[in-house]
Amino acid sequence: MTLRTELSQLSANQFAALILDNEVTVGHFVTSPPLPWTRLTQRNGNYQVAEGYPTLLTAEQTKGEMRTWDEVSLPGIMRALKELDDSVDYVLIGNNAGQGLPLAQGLPKNLIGSRAAIIYGESLPNITEYEKMGYRTFFRRSQAAARLLELAKNADRPPVLIFINTIQHNELNYHDP
Numbered sequence: 337m338t339l340r341t342e343l344s345q346l347s348a349n350q351f352a353a354l355i356l357d358n359e360v361t362v363g364h365f366v367t368s369p370p371l372p373w374t375r376l377t378q379r380n381g382n383y384q385v386a387e388g389y390p391t392l393l394t395a396e397q398t399k400g401e402m403r404t405w406d407e408v409s410l411p412g413i414m415r416a417l418k419e420l421d422d423s424v425d426y427v428l429i430g431n432n433a434g435q436g437l438p439l440a441q442g443l444p445k446n447l448i449g450s451r452a453a454i455i456y457g458e459s460l461p462n463i464t465e466y467e468k469m470g471y472r473t474f475f476r477r478s479q480a481a482a483r484l485l486e487l488a489k490n491a492d493r494p495p496v497l498i499f500i501n502t503i504q505h506n507e508l509n510y511h512d513p
Contacts, residue, residue: 339383339416342376343423343498350496351488352423356413356439357430357455357477358503362393362401364477365497367485370394372496375401378412383500393497406501413500414442424451424498426487428480431456432503439502440469455480 373393
């Protein structure tokens with residue numbers, strides 16, 4: 337099953353926001369009431385709904401999300417991004433000290449200008465590189481949920497958050513926030 341197919345099935349009559357970011361940042365997407373949340377993982381070369389999803393993203397759920405260490409394949413994510421179309425309404429790409437640059441390059445051009453944003457922690461020193469690719473929307477990760485809720489409201493459809501982890505963690509490089 338392709339990413340496009342998975343997204344279409346998950347987002348019927350909803351505002352689908354695809355989040356490409358680090359699992360440690362998931363707490364920034366918690367709202368009240370909680371939003372529908374689905375984690376996609378790569379299996380057999382395709383991104384599919386992970387076991388136990390969809391669910392609601394609560395503060396309690398984020399604790400498990402931060403310790404779920406998916407196998408991350410940048411080439412796999414890049415291949416999946418190429419097939420995106422109207423199956424997703426909006427894409428958020430976490431900068432993560434510049435690690436979002438290749439993902440930003442892989443997003444189809446028709447999504448970059450008006451249906452994608454680069455999110456970051458405290459600063460975005462790579463903004464010029466993103467602007468050269470055509471990105472125009474940048475904001476702190478802490479503002480992401482509010483922005484997505486506003487976009488969903490304007491589209492008159494309830495939001496659904498779909499997440500792909502973009503940083504490989506393990507016991508040696510993971511630091512609990």
